Amino acid sequence: MSTPAARPWARRTGPGVEAVLWRATAVFRAVSCAYAGALIANGYGEYRYPLGGLAVFAVMAAWTVVAARVRGGRLFGVADVAVAVACLLATGLVETREHLADGRPNLTVSWVAAPVMAWALRGGARRGVAAALAVAVPDVALRALYAEVFSQTTFNGVVLLLMVGVIVGYLGRLAIDAELRMARAVALETATRERERLARDLHDSVLQVLALVRRRGGELGGEAAELGRLAGEQEAALRALISAEVLAVVPGPRLPGSGDDDGGTADLRALLRPYASASVQLATPATPVVLARAVARELAAAVGAALDNVAAHCPPGTRVWVLLEDDGAAVTVSVRDDGPGIAPGRLVEAERAGRLGLAQSVRGRVRDLGGTVEIVSAPGQGTELELTVPR
Template identity: 60%
Template sequence: MSGGEPGARSLGLEAALWRAVAVYRGLALVYAAVVIAMNFDGYAHPAGGWAVLAVMAGWTGYAVIAFSDPRRRGWPLLAADLAVAAACVLATAWVETEHNIAAGRPTLPVSWVAAAVLSWAVAKGRRLGIAAALVLAAANLLVHAVAGRSGGIGGTTFNGIVLLFLAGLVVGHVVRLALEAEARLARAVELESATRERERLARRIHDSVLQVLAMVQRRGGELGGEAAELGRLAGEQEAALRSLIGSGTAPPAPAPDAGAEADLRPLLTGHASTSVTVSTPATEVRLPAHAAREVEAAVAAALDNVRRHCGGGARAWVLLEEGAGEVTVSVRDDGPGMPAGRLDEAAADGRLGVAQSIRGRIADLGGTVAIWSAAGDGTEIEMTVPRTRV
């Protein structure tokens, strides 16, 4: 939709809007027929008035059927609709007498031409609705110019032009608001349905899987040895599963649509465990699906470094923040930290974990990576990527 109008449309609301336009076309046609029947004996070419009415009737029938099919509501049909409306207005200069035009008698189609403005406003938004009104306003003015009228336009013509502009502006704006409201309602219904399903799954998981993992953790601690390690892993999986349930959704599968987006929160909360704390905003943090997966992979690489270099007792904290036009993820640990020059030495020795798995991924997304570390003070890796697709 032009001018930032929403492109996603609900079929239910859109169908209702087009039905309303179709009803308007029919009623406005009846009104135009009454006006022509009352005035035809004063026309310069009375037969021309009936010919214009026949064109309007034929186009009304065709347009009602054509606009009811979403696949046909494109530029060709909209342009034809506007062209027919403008032609009917211009025909007034031939059918009417100059005296009647000068006296302020309405154009032959009267308010029927507003249906074209409404169609443009519903299909393309308020800006193009106003553009359609401008075309018809020019046709009205041209009728007076062809008729040789001087001294400006009459009050009736001026009022008609103003109403056309108001129709394009107001209807286009209201349609945009209505579609946005319906989209929000649909999203709320979807979230409510997902919440209910999540609660149902959470109850079932709590009654089975979580209880088993908790029992394995407790018994492993009691038995000691290798069983204690098994118990520790079970505890981490229990914490990760609880965090995943609480986050509201599982990590999404890669989307085939190149323009698809994904919520970064569930991808990160999947790494939560007894030793890893993940903090995310309450609302969705959306990125292009590819970018979200790459950020998650970089976080996974950072956490893997914590496990390999900081020992089993180290803790890590993952923080997701959303800024103006960018998303920042920081991974901080309480390990021994890195001495100065450690990363340069690793790169020189061919160990490119940080350089490729973290910095390389984020750089490919157009983002930046900052690393702070000192011996004995832990390490913090801050990754910032733009919201726009790269």
């Protein structure tokens, strides 16, 4: 039945599926009761005990009112079936044997399907079928033992009751479960969003403090300057982490069940973000630069190799700027450092001498992507690499 988790949600957003189904059952019960009443009024003069027919209708009407107000638990469900069966069996006292043998319906007509629906809603298809049998067996017994006939109509009635039990039970559960799952998903999403917001706020204030420590520490000098430097490193690391977290989710098709480089896409900004540090500044567009995942990875790796090259060949304290541009037809990443620069011819010389660092790790990667690398450098002016990959 409705678990505590489902209830508050159902209450908050108006009647849930379950409430609607229960209301439908109550309406069905009332309409069936009215129909049975009409039939009883119609056959009033032909009954063996006409007043008995009236009494049965009174009981049915009273119970219909009670059942509309009390949804109840298992005990009420048992009483529900008991009342239905009692009213059904009362047909044997009120009706004449001949009428029943003729195939006249029971006094209760379709009213007995209501407790079956209630059980199906309460406990699914299995309970629904059990309730249907509990009602059908007395019905069949009445026909077979009292009227001594077993007609097609009786059989149809039994089949219809069983179908009500199965279908209402199955579909009702399905709808209620779907609603519950939906509610859980909504709750989860809300919680996740809230957690993200908290993390953002927390990160922001931590960043502020780190930036402040760095700034003040640098001014005070001595040991404080060392603290300031450490704070600065942590600030850069944290900022890179946050940006990576925010940007890592790239909308785009992911083929299920395939491997890693599966034709999915990636935002190149998110892949470059981890390179940012106190000495490496990153400039990117505000909107995602979406590439095939494999291409984005290779290009990011080439940028990483270029940065490694700066670290290996330039004095400490050299600053690097990485610029990412996307003009629709091609993606360009520029890596510029303010190091001592490379003398003309030295790159070619190095390449010829078999020292393949820059050539292999940057040029090779970009060439494999169908792109080009341009190197501009002069002594004293730093080095600039421009990696361009067509889309």
